[in-house]
Amino acid sequence: MRHRVKGRKLGRNASHRKAMFRNMACSLIKSVVADEDAENAPKHPGRIVTTVQKAKSLRPFVEKCITLARRAQPHLEKAEEFGTSAERGSSEWKSWRESDQWQEWAAAMAPALSFRRRLISELRDIEAVEVLMSELGPRYIDREGGYTRVVKLATVRLGDSGEQALIEFVGDDRDRQRTTSRSSAAPVVDESEETETTSDEEANESVSSEAEASDETSTDATAEDGGADEEKKDD
Structure with missing residues (x-):
């Protein structure tokens, strides 16, 4: 029994599992700025397909890296x-390097450099760190967590029929298109259509009033006939 044992082993030891997550995270991060004309370009930037268990275990690892980039x-x-x-x-750069302005720049840059070094120690990939600092960090500057999503796929993996899922970044063009399509705007009513609708309503009201008048007339006539029959019977 694995009571209170956190995490998934995924059939690997600790070092192998950490290396696997590092490689998957770098692949996911670098797919954001992948060249569309490249030979192995991803079909959808910012998305990779893997198994459900790996995607769920990879998600916190990637989101912690994005949090470091966002804090920088x-x-x-x-x-x-x-x-x-x-x-x-x-010469201009050398004069700036010897001025007090450089001292202020270095003091302001020190925390960001610390976050950058922590990302390099986690990912061991300079290109992935550059994408985090320049693309994903500014994208999620106002978002506190929840940078990725895991979506299960209906198709299984060939060979072992493993359950597949995709892990992708949120807040991209697909989300904006989905939000725009869901927002329902008020329909524009043409003046001619509004006039036709008003005339139709008036016609329906006149027809209904005529029908009510005819019903009242027929009711009165029936009542008079019934009264005449009763007088005959009394005679």
């Missing part, structure tokens, strides 16, 4: 105020 964004924005656009090694 305020420090990067603050450091930009003291930065310079001069080319490295130029």
